[in-house]
Amino acid sequence: MISFKLTEEQEQIRKLARSFAEKEIIPIAAEYDEKEEIPWHIVEKAHALGLMNRTVPVEYGGQGLDHVTDAxxxxxxxxxxxxxxxxxxxxxxxxxxxxxxxTPEQKEKFLKPFCAKPQLAAFCLTEPNAGSDVASISTTAVRDGDYYVINGRKCFITNGGIASLYTVFATVDKSKGLKGITAFIVPGDTPGISMGRKEKKMGDRASHVAEVIFEDVRVPKENVLWSEGQGFKIAMMTLDRTRPIVGAAAVGVARRALEEAIKYSKQRVQFGKPICENQAIQFMLADMATKVETARLLVWYACWLLDQGLPVSKIGAMAKMYAADVAMSVTVDAVQIFGGYGYMRDYPVEKLMRDAKILQIYEGTNQIQRIVIARNLLA
Ligand SMILES: Cc1cc2nc3c(=O)[nH]c(=O)nc-3n(C[C@H](O)[C@H](O)[C@H](O)COP(=O)(O)OP(=O)(O)OC[C@H]3O[C@@H](n4cnc5c(N)ncnc54)[C@H](O)[C@@H]3O)c2cc1C
Incomplete structure (x- = not known):
């Protein structure tokens, strides 16, 4: 039997996150979108409330949430x-x-002090010539005694240049292709790390995305994850785990756009009656609501698979792809329901539509998700 009833703990954390979004985030969202800055006080409050590092086990200072609750x-x-x-x-x-x-030692050494304070981390995979095609990465890690020396340039890195901790993917032997890619834990204060260009984005503007430059960055061999050549596998396992959460964020964006559109359609009067009395508007709202519900079901299913330790690649890719497409189409429809006002920055749906686009691009574009799904179908 399948149950969709949330546990008491899930209800409590949902209430906490909802009230944090309504009272703390929504009032300042447009301002930080305009300024293209992270509101640092929100990071501090989120950390204090236990809304960060949510799936890190409690023993390492995180919240120990399962993936459904994280979603x-x-x-x-x-x-x-x-x-x-x-x-x-x-x-x-x-x-x-x-x-x-x-390893337990690496988790103790890096996660515990990181989670103890409000700090940001960054995942460094993408490079100017290696986006979807991860095998083409050219950042190198050359062994030098007990150290590796990392050189290269990563681009489009969320929290890049301001992070306290990095996970970095570099090749120890380019001729080996995917089998040369190795993952490293790199503290943010390691000499040789610097921030390149800070990107000016279409949406998603209250997050910081920048190039990260590695110049002779010396990392002890103890900071290698698993062993040389395991980096691609680790990156793919990471994305399997995080794509459903991108899907969950997409559901949040779409639900907000739907709720704003419902509210507006009841208030806006044209031809002597609220626009929601037109069947054309009602059908749009009905389709938008159905998409939000179905996207959430797929996201929760993917997260449930993760929590059971079952294979998630295919369903996780579906959840990310479908929810991102839903966020895009629902926000476009919300702008349509707002008419000309929807195109203006005075109303929230314009920002929602700009924000939604990134969901179809990062953590693997929606074309790449379709490749993952098709590979699974044809295997
Ligand atoms: C705001 C933002 C934040 C990001 N944060 C991070 C981060 O924190 N860490 C990180 O490592 N990266 C991050 N990225 C990078 C992101 O994951 C990449 O942009 C994404 O994987 C696509 O790579 P690309 O931009 O090089 O596009 P490309 O790989 O050049 O793709 C261009 C187009 O071609 C399509 N395409 C490519 N190959 C195929 C194929 N085989 N079949 C069909 N279509 C194909 C793509 O779907 C896309 O439409 C971020 C990007 C942005 C914009």
């Missing part, structure tokens, strides 16, 4: 602002390689 929180925070939820949520992406492949 519930991610939906609420993204309902408030995708950029802010992304800045907080990037820790989940960056720390996942350590959770997946870290």
């Amino acid at each position: 519930i929180v991610a939906e609420e925070l993204a309902y408030g602002c995708l950029g802010i939820s992304g800045a907080l949520g990037a820790n989940g992406l960056a720390l996942a390689p350590i959770l997946i492949a870290g």
Whole structure:
């Protein structure tokens, strides 16, 4: 028998995250979107409330949440602002390689002090010439005694240049392709790390995305995750784990757009009656609501698979792809329901539509998700 009843703990954390989004995030979201800055006071408050580092086990200073509960929180925070939820949520992406492949000693050494304070982490995979095609990464890690020396340039890195902890993917032998890729834990204060260009984005603007430059960055061999050549596997396992949470954030964006559209359609009067009395508007709202519900079902199913330790690649890719497409189409429809006002920055749906686009691009574009799904179908 399948139950959709949330546990008492899930209800409590949903309430907490919802009220945090409504009282703390929504009032400042437009301002930080305009300024293109992370609201640092929100990071501090989120940390104090236990809304960060959510899937890190309690013994390492995290919240020890399961993935379904993490998805519930991610939906609420993204309902408030995708950029802010992304800045907080990037820790989940960056720390996942350590959770997946870290030894108990590495977890104790790196996760515990990191989680003790409000700090940001970054996952460094993408490069200017290696986006979807991860095998092409050219950042190198050359062994030098007990150290590796990392050189290269990563781009589009959320929290790049401002993170206290990095997980970095570099090749120890380019000729080996995927088999040369190795994952490293790199503290943010290691000499040789610097921030390159800070990106100016279409949406998702309250998060910080920048290039990260590695120049002769010396990392002890103890910071390698698993062993040389395991980096690609770790990156793919990380994305399997985090894509459903991107899906959850997409559900949050879509639900917000739906609720704003319902509210507006009841208030806006044209031809002597509220526009919601037109069947054309009602059908749009009905389709939008159905998409939000079905996206959430897929996201929760993927998270449930993760919590059971079952294979999640295919359903996780479906959840991310479908929920991101839903967020895009629902926000476009919300703008349509607002008419000309929807195109203006005075109303929230314009930002929601700009924000939604990134969900179809990061953590693997929706084309790449379709490749993952098709590979699974044809295997
Ligand atoms: C705001 C933002 C935040 C990000 N944060 C991070 C981060 O924290 N860490 C990190 O490592 N990266 C991050 N990224 C990078 C992101 O994951 C990549 O942008 C994404 O994987 C796509 O890579 P690309 O931009 O190089 O596009 P490309 O790989 O060049 O793709 C361009 C187009 O071609 C399509 N395409 C490519 N290959 C195929 C194929 N085989 N079949 C069909 N279509 C294909 C793609 O779907 C896309 O439509 C971020 C990006 C953005 C914009």
